[in-house]
Amino acid sequence: MNWFSIDINEDVVPGLDIEQPEDLSKILVQGSTGMGKEDFLTRYLEGSGHSLTVLCWVDFSRFSYSSSLIVSHSISHFIAKQNYLKSFLHNFSAGHQEYIRQMLAKCPERCTEYLDWYTQIFIEYARFISQTSIPVIILENIDQLDSVQFERLQQFIRNFIGIPLQIFYLVDPSGQFKHDVKAQQEFKLVKLSIHQAERTIREYFDTSMVNARLITNHSYLKTSGNPLRLRYILESYYGLLLKHGQQEPLNVKKMQQMRLPETWEEIFSTVYRQFDKNEAQVFAFLAHLGDPMHGDDFRLLLKKRKIPQKKIPLWLRSGFLRSIIHYGDPCFSIYLSAFQRWIKNS
Structure with a gap:
C-alpha cells in the first residue's frame, strides 16, 4: 500500500488497512527520512478502531540491539506504568505478586543478570494483554542494525509466536538494509507528486x-x-x-x-540558525532530554526563556515540533529524530 501525506498532521488512519492479527504479525513501514514513518504509525495508534496496547517502542538509531535493552525498556517504560499490570498480577498468588513487583522495581538494573526471568514476564504479559487488546511492539530504524544484530532480534521476536501481536518494523529503504523481515503487510510511504x-x-x-x-x-x-x-x-x-x-x-x-540546500544537514543548519538564542537552547534541551517533555513543563520552559506561547503552533505547523500522548500525558518532542540527533551532535 502506498501512502503520502499532503499535510504532516493529516489524519491518515482511514487510509490504513492493518489486519487484526490471529498470531504474531510483522508489518513493514518503509520511508526515507522525512517521509513521515513515525507520524504514520502514531496516527494508526491514536485512531485505529482496535484496542491497541504499546508494549515497546525502541529506536535503533539511538541504541544498539540487545535483548536486555528491549525487555528492560518495555518493563520500565511501558508495562510498569500500565493499568493492566494489576489485573495481570491477579493471576499469581499473593507471595508471587509481591516478588514480581519487587523484581519489576529493580528493572533495568538487574535485567541483564535475570534476563530469562524478565523475558518470560514480558512474554506472559503480552499473552495476557492479547486477551482484551492487541499488543504492539515498534522497532524504529532497524536499518541501523548489522546482520548479526538483526538475526538476534529475529530470534528474540520468535518468543512471541502464538500470541496475536503486531510488530512494526520502521526502515529507511535508501540505506543499506537488505534483510528479509518476512512481513505479513508492507506500507511504502511515497513522495509527493x-x-x-x-x-x-x-x-x-x-x-x-x-x-x-x-x-x-x-x-x-x-x-x-x-x-x-x-x-x-x-x-x-x-x-x-x-x-x-x-x-x-x-x-x-x-x-x-x-x-x-542539497542535504538534510544543510537544512538543519539553516533551521537552527534562524532560531534566536533562547529558542535554540529550548531545542537543544529537548534534543538532549531524548524523551518527550510534558506539555505543562514545556510551556513553563518557554515562559522562563521569555518565548511566547504562540511559537508552539508555529513549530508544530513547520514540522519542527510534534505533539504526542506519552504514557497518557500530552507531551512535546522534536518531530524528526534526525534533526534531534543533529542538534545533539552539533
Whole structure:
C-alpha cells in the first residue's frame, strides 16, 4: 500500500488497512527520512478502531540491539506504568505478586543478570494483554542494525509466536538494509507528486496558485517530493520571501538568487540558525532530554526563556515540533529524530 501525506498532521488512519492479527504479525513501514514513518504509525495508534496496547517502542538509531535493552525498556517504560499490570498480577498468588513487583522495581538494573526471568514476564504479559487488546511492539530504524544484530532480534521476536501481536518494523529503504523481515503487510510511504507539492505549498502559505506554482517549479527537484523536507525548506527559505496569506506575486528575482540546500544537514543548519538564542537552547534541551517533555513543563520552559506561547503552533505547523500522548500525558518532542540527533551532535 502506498501512502503520502499532503499535510504532516493529516489524519491518515482511514487510509490504513492493518489486519487484526490471529498470531504474531510483522508489518513493514518503509520511508526515507522525512517521509513521515513515525507520524504514520502514531496516527494508526491514536485512531485505529482496535484496542491497541504499546508494549515497546525502541529506536535503533539511538541504541544498539540487545535483548536486555528491549525487555528492560518495555518493563520500565511501558508495562510498569500500565493499568493492566494489576489485573495481570491477579493471576499469581499473593507471595508471587509481591516478588514480581519487587523484581519489576529493580528493572533495568538487574535485567541483564535475570534476563530469562524478565523475558518470560514480558512474554506472559503480552499473552495476557492479547486477551482484551492487541499488543504492539515498534522497532524504529532497524536499518541501523548489522546482520548479526538483526538475526538476534529475529530470534528474540520468535518468543512471541502464538500470541496475536503486531510488530512494526520502521526502515529507511535508501540505506543499506537488505534483510528479509518476512512481513505479513508492507506500507511504502511515497513522495509527493509535483501537483501534490504545489497544493501543499499553496495551503502552507495560504497563497495564490501563481505563487505556489513558482515555488514548486523552483523547489521540487531539490525536495524530491519529500513532504517534511519541503516543509522545512518552505519555512526556512521561502518564508523569507512570502508572508502567510500573501496573494501578491513574490519577488521572483530574489527567489532565483536563492541557493537551496542539497542535504538534510544543510537544512538543519539553516533551521537552527534562524532560531534566536533562547529558542535554540529550548531545542537543544529537548534534543538532549531524548524523551518527550510534558506539555505543562514545556510551556513553563518557554515562559522562563521569555518565548511566547504562540511559537508552539508555529513549530508544530513547520514540522519542527510534534505533539504526542506519552504514557497518557500530552507531551512535546522534536518531530524528526534526525534533526534531534543533529542538534545533539552539533
